[in-house]
Amino acid sequence: MSEQRDYRDTVFLPKTDFPMKAGLPQKEPGILARWQEIGLYDKLREERAGREKFILHDGPPYANGDMHIGHALNRILKDMVVRSQTLLGKDAPFVPGWDCHGLPIEWKVEEQYRKAKRDKKEVPPKEFRAECRAYAQGWVDVQRGQLKRLGLMADFDHPYLTMQFESEATIVSELMKFVEAGNLYRGSKPVMWSPVEETALAEAEVEYEDIVSTQIDVAFEIVECPNVPELVGAHAVIWTTTPWTIPVNQAIAYGPEVEYQIFTFPLDRRKYLIARPLMDACLERLQMVNIFPSEGSAEAFRRARGTVIKGSDLAGTVARHPMHHLGGFYAAPRPFLPGDFVTTDSGTGLVHMAPDHGEDDFELCKANGLEPVFAVMDDGRYRDDWPWLGGNDERRRSVINKPFNAPEGPICSDLREAGALLAASDDYQHSYPHSWRSKAKVIFRCTPQWFVPMDRPLDVGDFDVAVPEGFGAAIALFTSKDHSTLREIALREIDRVEFFPPKGQNRLRSMVEGRPDWVLSRQRAWGVPITLFVRPDGSYLQDPAVNARVVAAIAKEGVDAWDESRKAEFLGLDHDPADYEMVTDILDVWFDSGCTHAFTLEGDRWPDQRWPADLYLEGSDQHRGWFQSSLLESSATRGRAPYDAVLTHGFTMDARGKKMSKSLGNTIDPLKVMQEYGADIIRLWALSVDFTEDHRIGDEILKGVGDQYRKLRNTFRYMLGALDGYVGDLSDTTEIPELELYVLSLLADLDAKMRQAVEEYDYNTYTRLLVDFCNEDLSAFFFDIRKDRLYCDGADDPQRNAYRAVLDILFHALVRYAAPVLVFTAEEVWQTRYPEDGEQGGSVHLLDWPSIPQVGVDTERWAQLRTLRDRVMEAIEPLRRDKTIRSGLEADVVVPAALVPDGFTDAQLAELFITASVTRGDSDAVTVTRTTDHKCGRCWRLLPEVTEDGALCARCEDVVTQMDAAT
């Protein structure tokens, strides 16, 4: 045998500079810098100008703290929306936003004061707000940098902030739409109040501590009882741990389903009404258990426990206040009211109601026409004109003062004197809210607040809205003519809007159906003022000219413009400043964010935006939040939702499905993930999971995502290598093998599915389709089969060209499909293939959705072929195992003739199965034997024509001869 020639140099191996290893953390920042340099976002706007628009309106995250994994998911999904819609050819400008006002920022600034030992009360409000503003701006800048790193396609140079003066002015002018239409009223509701700081507190500002309180049992004499006459003259026993609320008692609540019993105290024959299950515990407090003589005590006791009645029998019952002799407020009847909240867990089953100081009390009393009396002042004392323990009483103290409530304190003493105090002891342990700041006890206290009514017919002239294209009829329906209530309009809109996933619709609907009136006011500093001029009776000025002056001032100077010193200026000549007070409350921040559509989509700050948005996209918690505040705001002012569709995502859990928390130490920091794996990996993760539900992230998951990434990357690398130097296209080749046509039909099929996935915002399907296609149809099938042709056919062989033409089509399709997901890698792939495009400021992200040639192929026939192929692989395996053969190329295969689809030759089958030969037999089984043919020294196929191992087959002989001749 002669010396064998090494044919390696004659084989056309893939050639590319595209590295297998990505090194994303190092590479991505450079790609970002280049995008910045070529002004990619603006360039895209220019190129898409005039196209159909797609507006995704950004829900503003709070400008406080670093980006966390939830932000990352949210932003990646939004970016996928923007990019995939862009890819479809639309113009999808995206303005990122931030929520900047509100309590958490106030706290942070206060915290800085504490560290500097500064008293907040000493700081002028303007200065305080300036610091809040600076603080928010600081975090906006930090988060903006972090978000950019994710590779988002957004107008980062022009974000919206709720604290920009223009935004603040728009929020005020939106509020004024409510004001001018009369869709705002002053009411009240109990809030947490700190008498020490003389301010309202949010739930998050209180902490619960165990304390010991005075518990008292108080008798209210029943004066009327239509259903149980026996009760007239009896005493209803109430129990409370806040004696100071007795002076503002207005009613007594009972449980309609609770059983009550009338107990007759043997010594004075007085009758008491107590819930039956609580009788023993109550009598023990009242020390009425041991008064019976030891003998026969049980019998006497039983006799003393008289008639049992049902709570509902108490309807219409009226008692009188123990201090009724004081007259006035105290002389009014104290009705018994049915309360679902009454339980028999503790107390007496009869609950004294002080609507000023409890939520249940407030709601129940309100429903029965009993209004709060505002007896307790800001500092926690009863007001000067209050008849009991008010101004003239030297015993007056803050109501939460301990001695004030003590068994020997003024309340208990007076009740005792009135014969109403049945028991009092300073021994009740419970947990009670305290101010997080001062550590002092807080109280519930009714405070005047501003409300938007949900169920009052809206009486507006015309909705001030530019009717968007295609919605003329819808808008006309909702103008002033029908006088719907805000709730009705909102519910109608919920039915119209499209929800992804659909369950979001029910969730939002049930919340809007059940929600109370919208409380707009907050007793705070850092926010947009409720710019109202109020008369003493609670009515307010509705003068568009005044409002216009206020709005103009805020647009120029921000919220600081709302200042007492400007009162006369704003009111102008038509109104006497003495008639009005300026409201000092600020707006609920949900109102701010409910207005983002107004100052971002409308107006000319972002001319490429338009109202309404096509889509709002946030976490499912925003059904309670932004989805709803935006809906209500827009429904009240414009008669429709500011969006046509709502997409919601779930929450990101740790690897075990538990929620992440700093205290548990199971958080995943997206910034670290980007440092370690790269932004493309975290993007691929976000777009692989079912984001509509809660989903997980963890090391194992990220590792899996990394594996998927590598597969995609290597698919591109192979295509880049195989397409090295290729400049033709499909039209250059006259002869297209059916396999190529089949792959094109697979691609067309994939394309349709990808497109559908985009339209349904079904991104995990989108990425799964892409990955599966690369794995199954390309890498393991098409590329594997065509490896021989690519490597060994003549450089300009028409069939080789046909393969490369299809590869080229695949490349252009896949790089576009991948672009919205792997934004960096797709760019790297594109620039590797077309460096000249890069030099001219091009980018993969400027491209449109690919157009796939439609070919006619009998795919069913090919499906059968692939099933047969699987069977052949299976049959080859045992021979591999026992080392009869090493590769499939050494196998002569006999397949059942009946299983071969029509129209394939044996030679084609051998090519498709990558075996030495395929013949057909009558047997049902696939049989495999080792071929006796020799291995071609160049293409390594085993063929009959090869005379000895290492000699050339006919095809390779031709190719090598030509190459040799050329050199």
Added chain:
RNA sequence: GGGCCGGUAGCUCAGUUGGUUAGAGCGCACCCCUGAUAAGGGUGAGGUCGGAGGUUCAAAUCCUCCUCGGCCCA
């Protein structure tokens, strides 16, 4: 405590209106290749479909309860 939502192989996901032996990709194990090479190919093992009842000829799919987890409220 209440309302709503969810639990399918180690991981990420498919499973139409209830209908054969519950699928895919990845990972894993084993094997091949060494001309996509920190790549590529093949085969295989993995699941009481969260649990228990029930409806039905038939249940991952419908009903009830339980459990675990989540969001929003209280």
